[in-house]
Amino acid sequence: MSLKIYNSLSQQLEDFVPIKKDHVTMYSCGPTVYDYFHIGNARTFLVSDIIRRYLEYKGYRVRLVQNLTDIDDKIIHRANEQGVDAAQLAQQYIDGYFADSEELGIRPADVHPCATDHITEIIDLIRNLIQKGYAYESEGDIYYRVTRFEGYGKLSNRNLEDLLAGARVEINHRKEDPRDFDLWKAVKPDEPWWDSPWGKGRPGWHIECSAMAIKHLGETIDIHAGGQDLQFPHHENEIAQSEAVTGKPFARYWVHTAFLQVNGGRMGKSEGNFIFIRDALKEYTPETIRHFLLSAHYRHPLNYNQHSLAESRSAVRRLQNCISRIQQYSPPDVDPRLVTSTQSKAELIRENNQLVDSTLTETVDQMRTSFESAMDDDFNTASAMGAVYTLVGQVNRRLQHSNQVERPTEVELGQAYQALATTCQILGIYNHDKSVAGDDLLVEPLMNLILELRQSARQRKDWETADQIRNQLAELSIELKDSKSGTTWQQQ
């Protein structure tokens, strides 16, 4: 099956065909560095990371560019508030961005251009837009003439009439039309500035991305990614600016990540539920957070709450336990080509009429196929993880058998290991260095035993023993949760 991507521009699932065979150019809108990034931003950045990793897995050479917006109203406002230099504040959060994304396992892009390093390119682009009649100067500001660009609104599916109603709220006498947006802002007191043909000033946000994308990836890029909140006006304006200058499509596939909610509601400073990724990482491992962020398809909303995170934590633990158990039984470097007895083993199992209805080799093949079909279907990570955990369940079941026929061979375990390692590397939900080793492998079965003993105490109404088990586990920072479907445990 070939890779299909949902293109926000056409609002359809399309076959992915890059401009240049085997090469992909990708631009992802990066952070505006006036603060640390939050869990919602993390989802967007992670989606770009996963798309890149999966394209590489499929054999493409990917060039990913992610910009850093290091000059912006928010940066200037925050810097003035704190009485520091805007550039200094931006640098602090650029460092913070790299530290946090590294901890979350997000690979750096090939290029992370900063807007302030591209003032010349930005000015050239604006000059070009003015020459072509798409932009005009007004009292040192430069505005984009929205009605001049025929396709304006095509990405966000808006028409110019609707936009007029929305834009009338803001009154700016310098604009010819309320829908026009700024490309260059004339200097104001206490603001950083650069020289330009129109006097001192600084670039608008939208033009930065057009200039950096064209410079580092060319006039047409394959994939442009970003959060859903950027679709309008930011991405709409990027298209208007870039296509007006080049006369070519700016991006072939537009990928937008949906919003992340916190406890079922909007996340925001005013709501008091703002979660920076660096705070979340104090509570959960990077693998747990990645597992959670990938547990829904990127175009669907996702809800951050303790329950979902606890589920992800236990799923990651199950995966790490499984891989560690495989390593205990079999060296991980088994060459998968050494499969010789698949057929005979399958026959043996059928002859013995055991509960297992396929060999592990067959399960591994099925898992790879399901994983790839899920990822080929517009990067459906939720379903791809489902395939991974089906294999985890099967490996665990098979390793419990003492019967020689049902026990997986070293070759089968080697194949399972390689399949899990490869797919989990794409998802980033398994960390080899943090794998569970030695005695930790006993935790899961021992906890199951304890929970069973407590359950039988409860059944015979021996509340004293049941409570004693709960309290003593609490002293070990293990919390029990009773529900209708049974008891679960969680390490604090």
Ligand SMILES: [Zn+2]
């Ligand atoms: Zn952008």
